[in-house]
Amino acid sequence: MSATPTPALGRGVADDYEPFCRAFRRLCGIDLLQYKRGQMERRIRSFVATRDVDGLLGYAALLKADQAELERFLDRVTINVSQLWRNPEQWEVLEQTILPDLARTAASPHRLRCWSAGSSYGAEAYTLAAVARRALPRTQVAILGTDIDARMVRRARAGVFTLDDARDAPTATLASHFSMVDGAWHAGDELKRLVTFEQGDLLQVQPPRAAYDLVLCRNTVIYFNEDVRDALHGRLAHSLRSGGRLVVGATERVAAPAAHGLEPELPFVYRKS
Ligand SMILES: C[S@@+](CC[C@H](N)C(=O)[O-])C[C@H]1O[C@@H](n2cnc3c(N)ncnc32)[C@H](O)[C@@H]1O
Incomplete structure (x- = not known):
């Protein structure tokens, strides 16, 4: 699997993206590490920035505790857009x-x-x-x-x-x-x-x-x-x-x-x- 460098990380900042993805996979079985990192990580970080949590790992703890928040996050990452007779x-x-x-x-x-x-x-x-x-x-x-x-x-x-x-x-x-x-x-x-x-x-x-x-x-x-x-x-x-x-x-x-x-x-x- 090719790992794209993390755009949001500066020198010396711990990479919390992979541990977050692993915690999320344990919660609901979806392996975000298999998705294109650049766009998925931007989607996730911009969403999490609107929440009052301490980084991605704080957000993982919130997802574990709050089913409604997990639903909102699933909407963010699974991108369910569709329509009848699309194309x-x-x-x-x-x-x-x-x-x-x-x-x-x-x-x-x-x-x-x-x-x-x-x-x-x-x-x-x-x-x-x-x-x-x-x-x-x-x-x-x-x-x-x-x-x-x-x-x-x-x-x-x-x-x-x-x-x-x-x-x-x-x-x-x-x-x-x-x-x-x-x-x-x-x-x-x-x-x-x-x-x-x-x-x-x-x-x-x-x-x-x-x-x-x-x-x-x-x-x-x-x-x-x-x-x-x-x-x-x-x-x-x-x-x-x-x-x-x-x-x-x-x-x-x-x-x-x-x-x-x-x-x-x-x-x-x-x-x-
Ligand atoms: C943008 S929708 C496309 C729906 C439909 N095929 C269409 O073209 O209108 C993408 C769907 O893929 C699903 N999806 C994403 N990752 C998946 C996976 N690993 N296995 C099965 N479905 C997945 C999402 O939940 C979402 O409902």
């Missing part, structure tokens, strides 16, 4: 070409297995469910969403989204799969039957070989160290069947696709050889 151009490609091709070449006819890796509060998995219903109305689709943040997993299971979450959603498709209740969009039963959500750490997961036709891992690895990100892309590729696809965020890339048996197909789509 609509990607969903267009999935609906028009990728999903139909996956259905044609699936190992079990009429059955697709999909994984939303880093699913946050479920917007991506429900969008995939709605898009799959349109593209492949007769195909059985199973979508697993996993996220490290248990609070997001609970929200994802509920399947309730704000108006802002739906700002880029196509109006007719949204209305046919979600219902508006008390000012929020609620996923309908047809979508809910397709999705399941579990808590899981992508840095620990060893998914089985060839378990999925489609893996979405978007806007999640940008916070990981490069070697951690590349190793994860390798494990995600391993989980795809031959001809399966890995979809990354609109501005993301797999660093060495061939090393993982992946062929670039579109800037954000990789095909497993």
Whole structure:
């Protein structure tokens, strides 16, 4: 693991960042040392500076004692931003070409297995469910969403989204799969039957070989160290069947696709050889 020098430390000042990360990992299992240090440390230190504590180790003690503060800090570090139909151009490609091709070449006819890796509060998995219903109305689709943040997993299971979450959603498709209740969009039963959500750490997961036709891992690895990100892309590729696809965020890339048996197909789509 490459260690980036600490911008906030002066000569002779003890490095409390690593001990803080280890204390935080003991508290909730999230290993912040695997994330890009520069940006993560700046996020953490600027947050902690607004608290009345003695440095990061004082803050670690506060997190241990105060569940509400731990929740606020989790919001700060896990960065759960998502939305329905995020990057609509990607969903267009999935609906028009990728999903139909996956259905044609699936190992079990009429059955697709999909994984939303880093699913946050479920917007991506429900969008995939709605898009799959349109593209492949007769195909059985199973979508697993996993996220490290248990609070997001609970929200994802509920399947309730704000108006802002739906700002880029196509109006007719949204209305046919979600219902508006008390000012929020609620996923309908047809979508809910397709999705399941579990808590899981992508840095620990060893998914089985060839378990999925489609893996979405978007806007999640940008916070990981490069070697951690590349190793994860390798494990995600391993989980795809031959001809399966890995979809990354609109501005993301797999660093060495061939090393993982992946062929670039579109800037954000990789095909497993
Ligand atoms: C910015 S959201 C992306 C959500 C969705 N994929 C999208 O593109 O809209 C990133 C998610 O990754 C999750 N995450 C961060 N580190 C993780 C890890 N080690 N394992 C699993 N999920 C993680 C965060 O909790 C957060 O919900």
